[in-house]
Amino acid sequence: MIKAGLIGLGKMGLSHYSIINAHPDVTVSAVCDTSGFVLSAIEQYAGARPYKDYKSMIEREDLDCVVVSTPTSTHAEIVQFAMEQGLHVFVEKPFCLDLEDGRRLIECARNNNRVNQVGYHFRFVGAFAKMQELLAEEIIGPVYHFTAEAYGPVVLRPKGMTWRAQKAEGGGCLHDYASHAVNLIQYLIGRPVRVGGSVLKSIYSKTVEDAVYATLFLKNEVTGQLSVNWSDEAYRKMSTQVTAYGTRGKIISDRQECKIYLREEGRGSLQKGWNILYTTELTRPVYFYLRGEEYSAQIDYFVQKIKSGDIQNINSFEEAFQTDQVLEWIIQDAEQRR
Amino acid sequence: MDRILFGDNQFFGINHMSEEKARNQAMKFRDVASILRVLDTAYDLGIRTFMCTTHDRIADVCEYMRARPDRYGEFKFYPGMPYAHKYANAVTELGILGAVKKYIPGSFLGTLFTGGKALATKDFIAMMKLMVDAEMKMFEGLNTEVIFLQNVVTDLLLGLELKDVFKSYADHIRNRYRAEPAFFTMNLPRLLDLLEECGIENPIICSSVNKIGFRMCGGIELYEKTIRERKFRPVAMSIFASGAIAPREAVEYICNQEKIESIVFGASSKSHIQETKELIESMSSRNP
Numbered sequence: 143m144i145k146a147g148l149i150g151l152g153k154m155g156l157s158h159y160s161i162i163n164a165h166p167d168v169t170v171s172a173v174c175d176t177s178g179f180v181l182s183a184i185e186q187y188a189g190a191r192p193y194k195d196y197k198s199m200i201e202r203e204d205l206d207c208v209v210v211s212t213p214t215s216t217h218a219e220i221v222q223f224a225m226e227q228g229l230h231v232f233v234e235k236p237f238c239l240d241l242e243d244g245r246r247l248i249e250c251a252r253n254n255n256r257v258n259q260v261g262y263h264f265r266f267v268g269a270f271a272k273m274q275e276l277l278a279e280e281i282i283g284p285v286y287h288f289t290a291e292a293y294g295p296v297v298l299r300p301k302g303m304t305w306r307a308q309k310a311e312g313g314g315c316l317h318d319y320a321s322h323a324v325n326l327i328q329y330l331i332g333r334p335v336r337v338g339g340s341v342l343k344s345i346y347s348k349t350v351e352d353a354v355y356a357t358l359f360l361k362n363e364v365t366g367q368l369s370v371n372w373s374d375e376a377y378r379k380m381s382t383q384v385t386a387y388g389t390r391g392k393i394i395s396d397r398q399e400c401k402i403y404l405r406e407e408g409r410g411s412l413q414k415g416w417n418i419l420y421t422t423e424l425t426r427p428v429y430f431y432l433r434g435e436e437y438s439a440q441i442d443y444f445v446q447k448i449k450s451g452d453i454q455n456i457n458s459f460e461e462a463f464q465t466d467q468v469l470e471w472i473i474q475d476a477e478q479r480r
Numbered sequence: 481m482d483r484i485l486f487g488d489n490q491f492f493g494i495n496h497m498s499e500e501k502a503r504n505q506a507m508k509f510r511d512v513a514s515i516l517r518v519l520d521t522a523y524d525l526g527i528r529t530f531m532c533t534t535h536d537r538i539a540d541v542c543e544y545m546r547a548r549p550d551r552y553g554e555f556k557f558y559p560g561m562p563y564a565h566k567y568a569n570a571v572t573e574l575g576i577l578g579a580v581k582k583y584i585p586g587s588f589l590g591t592l593f594t595g596g597k598a599l600a601t602k603d604f605i606a607m608m609k610l611m612v613d614a615e616m617k618m619f620e621g622l623n624t625e626v627i628f629l630q631n632v633v634t635d636l637l638l639g640l641e642l643k644d645v646f647k648s649y650a651d652h653i654r655n656r657y658r659a660e661p662a663f664f665t666m667n668l669p670r671l672l673d674l675l676e677e678c679g680i681e682n683p684i685i686c687s688s689v690n691k692i693g694f695r696m697c698g699g700i701e702l703y704e705k706t707i708r709e710r711k712f713r714p715v716a717m718s719i720f721a722s723g724a725i726a727p728r729e730a731v732e733y734i735c736n737q738e739k740i741e742s743i744v745f746g747a748s749s750k751s752h753i754q755e756t757k758e759l760i761e762s763m764s765s766r767n768p
Contacts, residue, residue, distance in 0.1 A: 164670070
């Protein structure tokens with residue numbers, strides 16, 4: 143059995159706790175949170191030992207891995223400590239606010255030979271995995287342009303009381319929503335090398351941006367538009383969509399479906415014109431379901447990597463660091479514009 | 481339970497197949513009147529049970545029907561609580577403690593009221609009961625003989641193995657509402673194991689059941705075996721797997737799982753409701 147510790151029991155932390163606790167190869171032996179309220183509930187009703195301080199948890203417990211779901215500003219010190227104590231680490235996205243921290247942690251994971259995974263769960267969504275496969279086969283020819291969009295109803299009034307409304311802690315639409323869209327582009331199309339025309343717009347928030355608009359430039363003159371807004375009440379929950387334009391067609395994907403338009407006769411079962419592949423055929427079964435297959439799939443992937451001792455994992459610190467870099471460029475570009 | 485239960489996903493822009501379809505539905509059902517029109521149609525076609533979330537708009541539906549007992553006297557509501565996005569958004573905005581405070585009535589008045597007392601003493605079971613009561617308020621005076629826990633909450637608690645919470649929920653539903661506690665889940669076999677360990681006997685469990693095994697966590701064979709061999713009252717949802725299975729084929733599959741008591745489906749047009757209802761009835765009578 144792999145022994146896991148959970149650090150941070152907010153919305154994502156509790157969800158990870160439930161998902162990893164249900165895993166047949168894992169037992170959750172300890173949990174850590176700063177809120178006495180949440181810890182008491184866990185202590186009273188769940189089996190894990192509660193801690194207020196992550197260092198004492200890691201030192202006292204004989205853990206194999208930790209799942210870190212704390213505010214982004216605290217990732218660096220927690221992840222470094224855990225890695226240095228020889229633990230495999232799964233950390234929530236985005237990775238780090240400071241690029242220097244990110245560089246150091248990549249090195250740290252390499253030196254300690256530990257699995258290092260960041261929670262960009264969209265890579266585990268069937269429709270996006272299919273899109274990636276089709277793009278890699280160049281089914282629509284070389285991609286020349288894309289749009290990456292994410293919309294949802296997170297902030298709809300000025301008053302924000304959690305860390306998500308604090309810039310210094312990693313709050314704001316850029317780190318929360320836009321990081322997903324940027325990371326998906328890296329996975330599907332390639333790594334941006336520079337950004338332009340960046341706008342960080344506050345709509346309701348006083349302290350952070352609620353929308354992010356930018357142009358992303360990739361190698362080989364591939365370009366794309368990033369359009370992200372977490373203050374859009376017309377959406378029931380986060381909705382993420384990527385459209386890739388190629389010389390022989392285009393692909394539009396979201397969590398539910400992968401829609402492919404081909405100008406010529408395609409390969410295999412794909413026909414000229416529109417082809418629609420649904421989540422029902424693209425989604426692989428998972429060991430446990432909570433909120434979406436992708437959340438269990440990413441945790442299972444983490445567990446399998448630990449079991450196999452193979453630390454060449456996807457969603458690695460290095461890939462997440464590249465996303466952090468793009469976010470940093472967007473901040474700098476937007477500030478210059480101002 | 482009736483053989484046919486009418487679901488409400490279509491009213492709230494929930495579609496597991498396509499975001500575009502979901503948006504079209506959200507546009508179509510932009511007000512309560514448009515929802516009531518469909519419910520009237522279903523009622524006139526003989527459907528008597530409405531399985532609904534505790535969305536704000538359902539409160540308006542309840543109010544409308546409460547005021548017209550002559551027309552809707554036979555109508556049963558099977559609430560599914562909570563409307564999870566309401567809480568998820570509150571947690572993002574206010575944190576977990578903040579969200580609990582927001583939805584526990586009276587808590588802002590400090591320790592004077594039960595809510596505040598439960599918070600102060602960290603009596604989580606008392607808090608859970610208060611939250612159930614807050615969700616149930618909209619159904620006052622209406623027939624709610626079965627009350628469901630939504631799958632996001634059921635499956636979160638299941639993963640955490642919070643047996644005491646399941647037990648207390650079931651007791652509270654039985655004692656306070658004289659109703660049957662019921663559960664939505666995406667993990668049927670695992671949930672049934674846990675509920676049995678909790679001593680919750682012969683529970684009503686609503687889960688995805690469909691011919692292609694979509695969202696049937698544990699696998700289609702294990703689901704079929706569980707339904708065939710174990711003691712619980714199965715309700716099937718997602719029988720069409722969001723349109724991936726042809727209606728006749730989908731219903732035939734469900735009716736062959738003989739122990740399934742009830743089937744939930746949602747639809748927006750009269751012809752669609754009628755066709756599905758007739759299909760279920762004709763296939764059910766073939767396999768009594």
